[in-house]
Amino acid sequence: MNGPVKLTLQALAILAACVAVAVMPSYVDLFQLMQFTLFCSMAVLALSLGFIWGFGGILSFGQTAFFGLGAYAYAVTAINFQDSTPAILLAVLVPALFALALGYFVFYGRISDVYLGVITLTVTLILFNVFNSTAGDAYAIGSARLGGFNGMPAVPTFNMPFDPSSILFPEQSWYVTGGALIAVYLGLRLLLRSSFGRVAIAVRENETRAALLGYDPRLVKLLVFVVGGGVAGLAGALYVNWGAFVGPTIFALSLSAEIIIWICIGGLGTLIGPIVGCFLIEYLVSQIGTQQAFNANLVLGAILVVFVLLLPKGLVPTVRDLLLAAGRLARERNRRPAGEETHALPGGHPVGAE
Amino acid sequence: MAEIAPLLETRNLTMRFGGVVANDDVNFALEEMELRCLIGPNGAGKSTFFKMLTGQLTPTQGTIRFRTHPIAGNLPHQIARLGIGIKTQIPNVFNGLSVRENVWLAAARAARREASAKRAAAIVDEVLERIRLGGLAEAIVGQLSHGQRQWVEIGTVLAAEPELILLDEPAAGMTDEETARTAEIIREINRTRALIVVEHDMEFIKMIAKKVTVFHQGRIMMEDTVEAVLADSRVRDVYLGKKVAA
Structure with a gap:
């Protein structure tokens, strides 16, 4: 696929996504709309890890640390100001600064990839325990009580910017959340096209070579990590807006693991893959929840095993390879002399799908 | 002195x-x-x-x-x-990226001193010509032969314009x-x-x-x-x- 065609297709896909967000409320009922709002906020979280893992080569086992910090930062600020505008800003800023501090020690301390996983995992556990033990009046920031294990109920949801009196309706919240997902996707796509994004991919490919060309891999990875932290924090704010509640279980390891599963299934090294994986799995889990025969975790585990064994690249890269192979085949057939009938497209050949 | x-x-x-x-x-x-x-x-x-x-x-x-x-x-x-630029003993290149991207990454760093994107593009074309890989500019480096990857690495070193x-x-x-x-x-x-x-x-x-x-x-x-x-x-x-x- 050449450049302009690819760009046009991408622009069309984004346009389609915008239209889908716009018309969704008139096609589904409120319950489903709320559920899609949740999926979209989770997809933003998936994008944050998909970005740092797929393009920065940083596997964080504790992306929920930033997600949870963003959620708490949003809740505390929203309760204190009774306005979501500064709360959303802080929900991005606080986790980004936390990522900056944590990332500084990890990357400038030359800690290897394996330990990065261990450290992020541990940080998540520590945050869980910290927030879990904040019960009582002593633990309050301004007028916001952290609430320990019970969490913080009745968090003000989004309002019109700088206008706390007009709270958003669920339909408007859907537009904001869906819009945020598209905006984050576009933002990351543009970032990856910029010089910085290209250098980040180069560092993922070969750190030594990047350094020998004069790029500082520590700084590049740190910046990627900070962007990922900020995006995860935004997802946290969107999540609290959906449920008007935040509790320490937001730091749970099961969610951290789930993000990794979304990305494995959707496709590592793409931006659309994490979104697809997140929507599929979340939808599946919610459907399994409506019956009793199967346990959701059992099904999730089985799906992960099947994907790791049969489609290790994930859905999006596999489909892309198939389409590219089909396109190549079709072109070759067209090039052949006339008289030879072109039959139906060969779709079943798993070319390139090891 | x-x-x-x-x-x-x-x-x-x-x-x-x-x-x-x-x-x-x-x-x-x-x-x-x-x-x-x-x-x-x-x-x-x-x-x-x-x-x-x-x-x-x-x-x-x-x-x-x-x-x-x-x-x-x-x-x-x-x-x-x-x-100081180096071509290491074992080809040390960005295997997952195209030849052009490999050379561009080196040129972009060098051109940063002059803050010019055009300069980087000019260096890339010149270097691709010099290492005779212009025809393979869009090929993924990991799929090239050992000798060709050597050339890619030499190309990145040249594009960085070291002293x-x-x-x-x-x-x-x-x-x-x-x-x-x-x-x-x-x-x-x-x-x-x-x-x-x-x-x-x-x-x-x-x-x-x-x-x-x-x-x-x-x-x-x-x-x-x-x-x-x-x-x-x-x-x-x-x-x-x-x-x-x-």
Whole structure:
């Protein structure tokens, strides 16, 4: 696929996504709309890890640390100001600064990839325990009580910017959340096209070579990590807006693991893959929840095993390879002399799908 | 000053890995615009020497000066920004990216000094032409042959426009024709820049070398013209594996 065609297709896909967000409320009922709002906020979280893992080569086992910090930062600020505008800003800023501090020690301390996983995992556990033990009046920031294990109920949801009196309706919240997902996707796509994004991919490919060309891999990875932290924090704010509640279980390891599963299934090294994986799995889990025969975790585990064994690249890269192979085949057939009938497209050949 | 300061100078440079002494008290100097060949059997310490020059290893002892900057112990990217480029022994490229992207990444860093995207694009086209991979510009580097990847790496080094270029076995895995082309490019680069080349292929050395430094057991054994070095009996003994007369 050449450049302009690819760009046009991408622009069309984004346009389609915008239209889908716009018309969704008139096609589904409120319950489903709320559920899609949740999926979209989770997809933003998936994008944050998909970005740092797929393009920065940083596997964080504790992306929920930033997600949870963003959620708490949003809740505390929203309760204190009774306005979501500064709360959303802080929900991005606080986790980004936390990522900056944590990332500084990890990357400038030359800690290897394996330990990065261990450290992020541990940080998540520590945050869980910290927030879990904040019960009582002593633990309050301004007028916001952290609430320990019970969490913080009745968090003000989004309002019109700088206008706390007009709270958003669920339909408007859907537009904001869906819009945020598209905006984050576009933002990351543009970032990856910029010089910085290209250098980040180069560092993922070969750190030594990047350094020998004069790029500082520590700084590049740190910046990627900070962007990922900020995006995860935004997802946290969107999540609290959906449920008007935040509790320490937001730091749970099961969610951290789930993000990794979304990305494995959707496709590592793409931006659309994490979104697809997140929507599929979340939808599946919610459907399994409506019956009793199967346990959701059992099904999730089985799906992960099947994907790791049969489609290790994930859905999006596999489909892309198939389409590219089909396109190549079709072109070759067209090039052949006339008289030879072109039959139906060969779709079943798993070319390139090891 | 009575004489011009050398471009690169090492004093008492020593690298120990536990009990193994990879480089022992190396005093080395390279003039501006000089082309120097390093030879020596495997394990003589040539690659270790290169790694210290580029910051991949921190010397146990001794100093390295590039122009006026002491660089021993600096990080690789700091040294690269001062203007030292290296092609490592094993092709060290961005395997998952296209040839063009590989070269662009080097050119973009170099062009950053002039803050010009156009300049980077111009360098990329020029380098692709020079390494004769224009036709494969969009190919993924990991799918190319060993020789072609060598060229890609040489291309990235050229595109970064360093003051001093280090080449560790540039002709390894190349055909005779490619080797001749490499020698031609090296002579061409040498018109404007200094180079240090590590190579085992004596025919190749004869094509390019003026002055040759011989490494043996981590030390500099001798330093002379290519004819004198090749005629030296100690050098031949070292390469043939005989014991050097103490």
